[in-house]
Amino acid sequence: MFFMTQFSLKSIIGKRSDLRDWLQSWCDISDTEIAVEDIRKGYVFGTPIAADHHTVSIEIENETLGFIHGQDKNAAIIAGLLTIILKKDAERKNLGAEVLNLYQELNVIYNFSERLSETIDPDAISRVALEQAMHSITSDSGVVLLWDAGLKQLLIPAKSGESLFNEVELAAKSELLFKIGLSGQSEILSDLSVLKEKGMINHEIESMVYAAMKVKQRTLGAIILADRVKDNYSAAHLKLLVTLALQSSSAIESALLYEKNIREVQEREEAMLKIHEVTKKFVPSEFILSLGKETLTDVKLGDQVKKIVTVLFTDIRDFTSLSEMMTPEENFRFVSAFNERLGPVIRSNHGFINQYLGDSIMAIFPRNPDDALQAALGMQKAITKLNVERKELDLPAVRAGIGMHTGPLIMGITGDENRLDAATISDTVNTAARIESLTKYYHADILLSEDTLLYIPGSSKFQFRNLGKVLLKGKNNSLVLVECLNSDVYGLQSVRAGLITQFDDAVRLFQDSKFDKAIHLLQTILEQDPEDQCAKVFIEKAELYLLNGPPANWTGAEKMLSK
Numbered sequence: 307m308f309f310m311t312q313f314s315l316k317s318i319i320g321k322r323s324d325l326r327d328w329l330q331s332w333c334d335i336s337d338t339e340i341a342v343e344d345i346r347k348g349y350v351f352g353t354p355i356a357a358d359h360h361t362v363s364i365e366i367e368n369e370t371l372g373f374i375h376g377q378d379k380n381a382a383i384i385a386g387l388l389t390i391i392l393k394k395d396a397e398r399k400n401l402g403a404e405v406l407n408l409y410q411e412l413n414v415i416y417n418f419s420e421r422l423s424e425t426i427d428p429d430a431i432s433r434v435a436l437e438q439a440m441h442s443i444t445s446d447s448g449v450v451l452l453w454d455a456g457l458k459q460l461l462i463p464a465k466s467g468e469s470l471f472n473e474v475e476l477a478a479k480s481e482l483l484f485k486i487g488l489s490g491q492s493e494i495l496s497d498l499s500v501l502k503e504k505g506m507i508n509h510e511i512e513s514m515v516y517a518a519m520k521v522k523q524r525t526l527g528a529i530i531l532a533d534r535v536k537d538n539y540s541a542a543h544l545k546l547l548v549t550l551a552l553q554s555s556s557a558i559e560s561a562l563l564y565e566k567n568i569r570e571v572q573e574r575e576e577a578m579l580k581i582h583e584v585t586k587k588f589v590p591s592e593f594i595l596s597l598g599k600e601t602l603t604d605v606k607l608g609d610q611v612k613k614i615v616t617v618l619f620t621d622i623r624d625f626t627s628l629s630e631m632m633t634p635e636e637n638f639r640f641v642s643a644f645n646e647r648l649g650p651v652i653r654s655n656h657g658f659i660n661q662y663l664g665d666s667i668m669a670i671f672p673r674n675p676d677d678a679l680q681a682a683l684g685m686q687k688a689i690t691k692l693n694v695e696r697k698e699l700d701l702p703a704v705r706a707g708i709g710m711h712t713g714p715l716i717m718g719i720t721g722d723e724n725r726l727d728a729a730t731i732s733d734t735v736n737t738a739a740r741i742e743s744l745t746k747y748y749h750a751d752i753l754l755s756e757d758t759l760l761y762i763p764g765s766s767k768f769q770f771r772n773l774g775k776v777l778l779k780g781k782n783n784s785l786v787l788v789e790c791l792n793s794d795v796y797g798l799q800s801v802r803a804g805l806i807t808q809f810d811d812a813v814r815l816f817q818d819s820k821f822d823k824a825i826h827l828l829q830t831i832l833e834q835d836p837e838d839q840c841a842k843v844f845i846e847k848a849e850l851y852l853l854n855g856p857p858a859n860w861t862g863a864e865k866m867l868s869k
Contacts, residue, residue, distance in 0.1 A: 315344040315364065315372040318391055319351055325391070326351060329384070340384055341375040364389055366396070419553060426561045428452070432464035435529060435554035440466050442550075443515075443543045445531040447471060447508075451483065452519075452527035452558070470508040470532050479504055483528075490525045492517040492548045494539045513538035517547040519555035526555050610718030615670050616678040616710055616758060617735050618657070619742035620648065620685060622665040623705040631702075641665055644704070647688045655681035660730055668739075670730070675712050675754070675761045679768065679790060682708045682752045686793035707745025711738040712758040737785070740778045744787065744866065748773060749839030751793045756786035768792050769803040773840070774813045775863035784863035789840065802838065805831050812844065817862030821848040 319325055319342060329351055333340050339359070341352030355375050362374045362385040371392065374385040425431055432450040440448050447470035452461045460480040462473050476483065482504060495514040501507045507514070516530040529551045531539070622628070622644065629637050645662055652659055657671040657678060671678040685708060693703040713734035720731075741753050750773075759770065773787040791802050808831055815824035825848045828841045835841070847864070857865065 314347060315342055315388065315392075316347040316350040318388070318395055332380075332384070336380060338377050338380050340380060342384070342388070343373045343375065345370055345372045364392070366392055423557075426564050428558045428561045428565075429463040431554055431557045431561060435550055436464040436466050439529055439531060439547055439550050442546055443531055444533070444538070446533045447511075448529070448531045449473075449476070450519075450527060450529050451476065453480075453525070470511055471530070472506055472508075475504060475506045479506060482506070490518045490520055490523070492528075492544060492551070494541075494544055507532065510534050512536040515539040515544055515547060517544065517551035519551045519558070521555050521559040526558055529554070607719055607721060607723065610716055612714060612716050613672060614713065615672050615715045615734070616675040616712045616761070617715065617730075617732075617738035618652075618667075618669045618671065618678045618682065618708065618710040619739050620667045620669075620682075620706050620708045621742055621745075623707060623746065625665040628702065628704070644692070647692060648685045651684040651688055652681050655684065657681055666742075668735070670715070670717075674763070675710065675758045676763060678710050678758070679752075679754065679762060682710065682790070683792055686751055705751075707742055707751065707753070709738055709740075709742030709745055709753045710758055711741055711755045712761050713737070737778065740866070741787065744776065747866075748787075748789065748843055750789045752790040754788050754790065756788055759788050769806060771802075771806045772810045772813050774817050775861070777863045777865045779866050784861070801835050805835060805838075809841065812841075816844055816848055819851075819856055819860065819862070821852040824848050825852070 319329075329340060329342070332338075333352075339352065339355050341355050342350050344350045350372075352375075359375050360377060360381045362381040364371050364374065364385050366389065374381045374388070376384065425434070432452065436448050436450050439445075445467060447467035448465065449462055449471050450464040452463055453459075454461050460477045460483065462476065465471065465473070482500070493516070495501075495516070498507065498511060498514055501514075502509050502511075511532045511534065513533045513536060514530065516528050518528050519526045529547060531547065533539070622641075628640070632640060641664065644665075645667065648667060649659055652667070652669045655671070655677045656673050657669045659667060660670050661668040669678075669681070671681070685706070689704060689706055696703060711734055713732065715730055715732040715734050717730050737755065741755060745751065745753050753773070762768075769791040770788045771791065773789055775784040775786050777784040791806075808827060812824045812827040812831065815821075815827065825845055828845045828848070831841050832838060832845075
């Protein structure tokens with residue numbers, strides 16, 4: 307079959323003059339006549355001779371290429387010689403064809419490998435593999451099947467050519483495919499009846515070849531080619547398809563591993579981001595930034611910074627009485643809802659919450675006290691709105707006192723190597739907390755120290771009144787308290803603001819031990835503002851000192867006996 311199309315007596319005698327010369331010499335020496343007849347080309351040596359000469363056929367693999375005409379002995383010798391030459395020439399050309407085929411196959415594989423290296427997408431790899439298979443092996447249709455172990459279903463990432471495969475039936479009857487291509491075997495299918503009966507392939511298909519896509523004995527899927535021509539595929543086709551399948555399956559495995567690694571990295575990054583976002587809620591980012599760090603992971607034990615800040619405390623008034631009317635769960639929900647309303651106000655005014663202390667909040671304002679005062683006013687407004695809602699639910703009103711003080715503060719990381727904490731260390735914190743506690747004593751909504759007031763630019767836009775000097779428990783130096791009237795919790799701001807001068811005069815008289823004059827002025831104030839509880843506090847104190855005399859070493863500073 308191979309020689310008739312590629313070899314002939316004419317091809318070796320016509321191209322080889324040495325062979326022609328030898329044949330002529332043979333004839334001359336042996337004094338005989340020889341004629342070589344090609345079965346298709348006619349006589350290629352010598353001329354037709356008498357019919358009584360002997361004829362010997364030249365056959366290779368049961369195919370007759372021609373005849374040698376001449377004497378019986380000489381014809382047989384020449385026929386044997388030419389047969390040997392033809393076989394040698396065929397072997398040489400066969401070897402050349404095999405080398406060429408091998409080169410072409412290697413070239414296909416090399417180019418295929420180059421294309422695979424250009425993508426890390428499993429679906430794209432499947433398309434490249436099928437495209438190469440269809441280009442190298444003549445087929446009417448082809449598909450790539452991949453098994454998704456996670457989804458437990460068959461996927462068809464690539465298809466080419468005519469629609470001879472029923473994708474729906476292929477996916478639905480994957481158990482049948484596990485008996486062929488997905489079983490890990492590769493072969494040329496001769497019996498297609500079952501696949502046709504199941505509606506998985508078109509009835510026009512007469513030939514099918516498939517190669518399993520395997521990695522380390524694990525089958526990922528298969529490449530399947532089909533054609534309408536019967537016996538279209540050979541062992542060489544199967545070998546090439548297997549090579550393409552193995553290469554593409556290795557590339558897909560690497561791509562899946564890469565995707566897995568990327569996914570794991572993204573998941574770790576997302577987890578770290580979530581952790582970072584959560585830690586920011588426990589340790590304010592402003593605190594970390596104040597230490598000159600970007601994230602919590604940058605800080606270390608001993609990091610610290612000293613700054614002038616305003617510390618603000620707020621506390622729910624009479625929380626004990628309120629909590630007695632609630633269950634522990636209701637208490638928790640109430641405090642959480644209260645803090646949810648005040649937290650955003652603090653942050654919107656450039657402050658950050660350093661601690662939630664049950665029913666209290668400690669906040670720090672690193673920019674200026676004006677931020678803290680604006681936040682305090684905003685918090686009181688939020689509480690007023692909350693009380694409107696509570697009234698509709700027939701719940702008691704909530705009040706909160708707010709106190710603030712400005713001074714130096716050390717923010718830093720303390721603890722030990724196994725337990726770190728963001729800490730604030732300063733007398734400023736203690737002072738702010740004491741001032742907040744005095745809001746109950748003076749029945750004030752917002753109190754601040756004179757030290758804070760000095761730092762507030764344009765303080766004239768607020769209404770302040772002086773509450774005089776106080777000596778906090780455990781302190782040697784007194785400080786001046788100031789009340790901000792702008793919160794207007796009771797809607798009396800205009801009245802009370804109009805009496806500021808008289809109130810300040812009364813406080814000065816009180817501090818100068820002129821208690822009777824202070825009482826007289828304060829009573830005048832109460833006539834116009836009967837709800838001024840702070841004025842009543844000063845009257846009670848003045849009456850006590852008028853009766854018993856002021857404390858020893860009186861300097862005008864009220865000595866607070868409790869924290």
